[in-house]
Amino acid sequence: MGIIFSVKKLAKYFPVGGKTLKAVDCLTFEIYEREVYGVVGESGSGKSTLGRCMLNLVEPTAGEVIFGDEIMPMSELARKSPARMKSLRRDMQVVFQNPNSSFNPKMTIGRALYNAASFFGLKGGGRDRIHELLDYVNLDRSVLSRYSNALSGGEMQRLAIVRALIPSPRFVMADEPVSALDVSVQAQILNILGEMKNRFGLTMMFISHELTVVEHICDRIMVMYLGAMMELGPVEELFGNPLHPYTRALLDSRPKTSPDEKKTREMLEGEIPGAVDIPAGCRFFSRCPDAVRECGEIPPELYKVTDFHFVACHLVRDTVGNN
Amino acid sequence: MTSANDLISIRNLQVSLMSARGLVHAVRGIDLDVQRGEIHGVVGESGCGKTVTAKSIMRLYDENIMLSGGHIFFEGYDMFSLSEREIQALRGSEVSMIFQDPMTALNPLYTIGYQLEETLTNKGVKKMEAAARAVKLLEDVGVNPPESRKSQYPFEMSGGMLQRVMIAMAISCNPKLLIADEPTTSLDVTVQAQILDLLTRLRDGRYMSILMITHNFGIVAEICDRVSVMYAGGIVESGDVREIFRDPRHPYTSDLIKSIPRSGTRGTLLATIPGTPPDLLREINGCAYAPRCRYASGVCAEAPPPPRSISESHSYACVRGT
Ligand SMILES: Nc1ncnc2c1ncn2[C@@H]1O[C@H](COP(=O)(O)OP(=O)(O)OP(=O)(O)O)[C@@H](O)[C@H]1O
Ligand SMILES: Nc1ncnc2c1ncn2[C@@H]1O[C@H](COP(=O)(O)OP(=O)(O)OP(=O)(O)O)[C@@H](O)[C@H]1O
Ligand code: SF4
Ligand SMILES: [Mg+2]
Ligand SMILES: [Mg+2]
Numbered sequence: 001m002g003i004i005f006s007v008k009k010l011a012k013y014f015p016v017g018g019k020t021l022k023a024v025d026c027l028t029f030e031i032y033e034r035e036v037y038g039v040v041g042e043s044g045s046g047k048s049t050l051g052r053c054m055l056n057l058v059e060p061t062a063g064e065v066i067f068g069d070e071i072m073p074m075s076e077l078a079r080k081s082p083a084r085m086k087s088l089r090r091d092m093q094v095v096f097q098n099p100n101s102s103f104n105p106k107m108t109i110g111r112a113l114y115n116a117a118s119f120f121g122l123k124g125g126g127r128d129r130i131h132e133l134l135d136y137v138n139l140d141r142s143v144l145s146r147y148s149n150a151l152s153g154g155e156m157q158r159l160a161i162v163r164a165l166i167p168s169p170r171f172v173m174a175d176e177p178v179s180a181l182d183v184s185v186q187a188q189i190l191n192i193l194g195e196m197k198n199r200f201g202l203t204m205m206f207i208s209h210e211l212t213v214v215e216h217i218c219d220r221i222m223v224m225y226l227g228a229m230m231e232l233g234p235v236e237e238l239f240g241n242p243l244h245p246y247t248r249a250l251l252d253s254r255p256k257t258s259p260d261e262k263k264t265r266e267m268l269e270g271e272i273p274g275a276v277d278i279p280a281g282c283r284f285f286s287r288c289p290d291a292v293r294e295c296g297e298i299p300p301e302l303y304k305v306t307d308f309h310f311v312a313c314h315l316v317r318d319t320v321g322n323n
Numbered sequence: 324m325t326s327a328n329d330l331i332s333i334r335n336l337q338v339s340l341m342s343a344r345g346l347v348h349a350v351r352g353i354d355l356d357v358q359r360g361e362i363h364g365v366v367g368e369s370g371c372g373k374t375v376t377a378k379s380i381m382r383l384y385d386e387n388i389m390l391s392g393g394h395i396f397f398e399g400y401d402m403f404s405l406s407e408r409e410i411q412a413l414r415g416s417e418v419s420m421i422f423q424d425p426m427t428a429l430n431p432l433y434t435i436g437y438q439l440e441e442t443l444t445n446k447g448v449k450k451m452e453a454a455a456r457a458v459k460l461l462e463d464v465g466v467n468p469p470e471s472r473k474s475q476y477p478f479e480m481s482g483g484m485l486q487r488v489m490i491a492m493a494i495s496c497n498p499k500l501l502i503a504d505e506p507t508t509s510l511d512v513t514v515q516a517q518i519l520d521l522l523t524r525l526r527d528g529r530y531m532s533i534l535m536i537t538h539n540f541g542i543v544a545e546i547c548d549r550v551s552v553m554y555a556g557g558i559v560e561s562g563d564v565r566e567i568f569r570d571p572r573h574p575y576t577s578d579l580i581k582s583i584p585r586s587g588t589r590g591t592l593l594a595t596i597p598g599t600p601p602d603l604l605r606e607i608n609g610c611a612y613a614p615r616c617r618y619a620s621g622v623c624a625e626a627p628p629p630p631r632s633i634s635e636s637h638s639y640a641c642v643r644g645t
Contacts (some may be wrong), residue, residue, distance in 0.1 A: 042511040097594045152599065175328065182368040182538065182622070187593035216584035216593075235589065242592060253516035255541030257585045259565045268513040293522035 004203045005031035005054065010063035012049050019276045020025040025227040026063070036197055036204045038218030038235075038252070040211060042272045046227040047207045049177050054205070055092055058209050067092065067171070075110070081219060090120055090323040097176035099160035103148040109159055110144030113166065136199070137192055154185035161192060165200065172196070175207045190217060211254055215217040215239055220308070224273050226283040229302065232310035243311045245290045265272040290315055326330075328392045329356045329396075330414060330499055331418075336393035338375050348604045349375040349610075351391065351556035354630075357500065362526055362533040364543040364564070364593050367553030368579075368601065373536045376553075377502045380534070381420050382410050416446060419493040425485040429477045436461075436473030439495065446496045459492040464521060474511065480642040483514035487521065494525060500523075504536045519546050544568060549636070552576045555600050555611035561635030572631075572639040575612045610641065618643055 012024040024046045031037045040048050052058045054065050056072050058142025070088055072257045078084050096102060105113055119199040132142055137158035148156060157177060164172055174193060194217050198204055208214050214221055214235075221238050223231045223246060231244040242248045249268040256263060270287045281283055281296040288295065292314065300314045338350040355583065357363045365373050378384065379608035380395060382402070395402040402410070420429055430438060436457055443453040464487040477485060486506060491499055503522065503602065507515035523546050526533055535547055544566060551561040557605050558641045562574040571577040581594035598615040601607055609624035610616070616623065621643055632638040 157484045183366060183540070183579060184582050184596040187584070190584060191592050191595065194590075211512070212584050215586060216588050238588065249513060252506075253512045253541065254513075255519070255545040257541060257544060257583070259544045260567050260568070262545070265516070267516055270515075271483050271514055272511065303601065 001035075002033040003030045004033045004067065005205075006066040007050075007054065008064050010050070010053055010065060011061045012046075012058065013061045014055055016276060021274070021276045022227050022278055023275055024060075027227075027229055029222060029229065029232065031203060031205060033203055034197060035219040036217055036222060037225060038214040038221040039205065040209060040210060040214050040221060040297075041183055041224035044226075044252075044272055045224040045277065046275070047209075047224060048175055048223075049227075051094075051173050051205065051207055055173060056088060057121075060109055084126045086120075088207055090167040091170045093164035093165050093172045094142070095157070095160045095168070095295045097179050097201075099153075099156040100148050102160065103156065105148050109151070113144070113159070113163055115234050116163050116166050117138055122166065126166060129166060130162065132278070133157070133165050136165075137161055138188075152185075154188060156204065157181065157185075157189050158192065161189075161196075167197075168200070169202065169205045171205070173205045176209070177206075178213060179208065179210065184255065186213075189206045193217060202271075211250060213258075223250065226272065226278060228283055229310070229312060230284065230311075231311045231313075232302075233305075237306070237309050241309075243305060243309075244313050245288050245315075246284050249287075249289075271292065284313075326356075330357050330359045330398060331355075331357045331534075332394075332396040333376075333380070334365070334394045334396070335378060336376065336380055336395065337388045337391040338372075339391050339467045340375070341387040341389070345604050346389075347612070348431070349556055349603060350379065351607070353551075353553075353556075353558045355551055355558060355561070357532050357534055358549075359499075359532055360526065362523070362535055362546050362550040364535045364537060364547035365553060366537055366540060366543050366550055368538060368600070370551045370603070372556045373538075373553055374504055377420065377504050377534065377536055380500075380502060381414060381418060383420075389595070404425070409463075415442065415493075416496040417498055418497070418500045418502065419498045420502040420504065421493050423501035423507050423508045425482070425489040426477060428489060429485065431477050433475055434474050435480070436475075439488070439492055442492050442495050451521075456495070457491075459489070461494055463525075464491045464494075465489065465517070467634045481514075482510055483517065486510065486518055486571065490518075490521065494529070497529065498531065500532045500534060502534045502536070505538070506536075508539075515542075522546065542578060546587075552579075555607065556603060557611055557640070559612065559641070560639040562639075566634065566637045570637075572633065572637070572643075573612075573641050574616045574618055574643075576639075593600075 002140045007027055007029050010024055010027045012021060012259055014021045038096050041047055053060045059073050099307050111230055114125060117130060122129055124236055139158050178189050181189060197204060206218055218235055220234050222229055225246050233288045242251055252265050253268060266289060268287055282300050285291050285295045300312045302310050303316045303320055333353060333355040335352045337352050340347045340349050350591050367373055369437045373535055432528050439457040440453040443456055458469045458522050461472060466472045466484060522533060523596060525531060549562060550564050550567055551558045554575050560567060571580055578596050584593060597613055601611055609626055610628050613619040613623040628640045628642045629640050630640045
């Protein structure tokens with residue numbers, strides 16, 4: 001398995017009112033080619049900030065991101081090379097929660113898509129490619145002459161996918177792509193996103209706060225809390241054998257899928273605190289039902305449970321030992 | 324036909340709204356009963372008329388809303404025959420409502436203690452007593468410690484805490500019915516679980532009825548006793564939550580349940596519903612779901628399907644037999 005993304009000790013801090021907000025704090029992980037890498041966590045855990053750093057949209061405070069041949073933050077020299085910047089933009093594309101805000105309301109959909117195609121210098125202005133992609137997402141070509149305000153949320157999200165796929169990217173980041181959609185529309189978009197990986201030979205990162213959605217579509221999942229990784233593992237393992245108290249709490253707080261389901265729920269108290277004044281010990285300490293004394297003092301390392309399963313919790317050390 | 328156990332009975336409610344595009348027939352003749360002490364879910368996708376239905380019960384109408392027909396009986400009384408003054412008296416003390424975004428319902432310039440006490444004094448509670456009751460209410464809904472939380476402003480509180488404050492205000496005068504319109508949609512799952520737990524405990528402790536409006540079938544499964552499924556301004560299926568999950572009869576209900584991702588759907592294609600909901604500006608003659616329904620035949624588009632009951636506690640509106 002090749003590595004497409006390598007994120008090393010990445011941090012992004014924001015100054016707020018004389019203090020430091022640590023939105024992303026020393027994250028290290030890799031994304032393999034052709035996988036769907038999921039990132040879950042509550043609101044404010046730093047998922048979008050991480051995504052923006054990886055897409056070269058914001059400058060990290062520390063650490064680096066390696067994508068193919070490029071190292072970000074990029075050198076002055078690299079930044080001045082239009083060819084390199086363009087190839088980076090071609091290779092990494094993004095789909096956001098709210099597609100309407102990323103389409104110009106004064107421009108027809110066709111104009112917007114053809115502009116994107118010509119930016120990347122597609123043959124014949126990209127006509128064939130755009131038609132092929134519209135067929136793929138099951139949209140009639142008549143949308144090309146319409147404006148974004150006349151289209152539904154589901155149609156706009158398909159168009160955002162079309163636009164992202166125009167330059168044949170190697171990597172697509174989807175940040176809450178179905179969170180604003182109705183259930184039946186969400187299913188259509190999830191089906192498209194789920195097939196994309198194989199159909200176009202892509203790698204994807206899928207950011208969401210919804211565990212069922214992430215479980216449905218991802219291969220590996222990273223659970224984040226207050227800018228840091230709590231647990232990382234293949235879907236089956238993370239859902240079948242969750243080891244971090246926060247992962248367990250997230251799984252427990254999912255509503256039932258059927259009224260007949262028996263549930264022994266351990267309810268998590270409190271809410272995610274702000275990312276300023278992050279405590280000295282484990283970030284989850286203030287809400288953790290299993291915390292012991294050292295948790296408030298020493299931050300847990302990331303322990304390796306199996307080759308692919310990692311957990312940042314002191315309690316896990318005692319079961320897997322130090323390695 | 325309303326029964327004594329029904330706290331509220333809606334009969335053939337029809338509501339239209341004037342929009343820029345013309346008259347929207349948002350609610351098209353619905354029947355709905357909420358029994359005493361039950362949590363009744365209203366589930367459906369965006370724009371199907373859930374909020375308009377809820378607001379009709381509270382008679383919280385904007386100028387552009389026109390009630391075009393039907394009745395709402397509250398403990399047997401026809402609410403549409405009440406004057407605005409009588410409705411005013413009912414709001415809060417008999418029926419109250421909470422919304423998705425608590426921030427919009429609270430005044431940012433006053434402390435939450437002040438606003439809570441004001442709700443009470445408006446209902447005739449003495450000032451001294453209101454202060455004490457406010458503290459007790461905050462404690463009941465888990466806003467701790469209540470004494471110091473009282474002096475906080477809305478912007479100083481998290482979304483989950485604000486929703487608790489809204490719940491405290493809504494239950495302050497012991498209403499018999501609490502209407503909750505998507506109360507957890509903007510909250511994190513862990514906080515959603517807390518709020519759902521709180522609502523269930525309040526129902527148990529106060530024997531209050533809750534009309535739970537949501538687009539999330541998981542929430543229905545979690546806390547509702549009965550559910551009504553809405554589509555394009557109508558109720559297509561209604562009844563006991565367990566029965567409906569085990570044996571959904573209306574094609575829309577079963578299509579919707581099948582489109583939800585869950586454990587075991589990984590790597591599979593989710594069921595989807597072709598097409599889009601009908602334009603609510605238009606007349607709908609037959610079943611509103613017919614254009615999207617895989618079972619639809621000629622008769623479906625001709626006349627509205629009559630409601631069928633398959634048990635005391637389960638009915639649906641579809642021409643397909645049992
Ligand atoms: N430009 C900024 N300036 C200051 N603080 C910021 C900025 N962008 C993000 N933050 C803060 O960083 C933290 C992480 O935010 P981020 O948007 O990455 O979280 P998220 O996990 O994507 O949350 P959500 O699920 O709500 O989208 C939050 O506390 C947020 O308020
Ligand atoms: N003030 C209004 N003016 C014009 N049309 C309205 C107004 N409020 C609602 N509508 C229309 O009435 C219909 C029903 O709206 P309603 O808000 O009840 O839907 P809902 O089921 O609550 O949807 P959601 O899940 O998005 O909250 C929709 O088609 C909507 O566009
Ligand atoms: S390290 Fe301690 S506080 Fe952190 S998750 Fe584990 S048990 Fe809880
Ligand atoms: Mg985000
Ligand atoms: Mg609504």
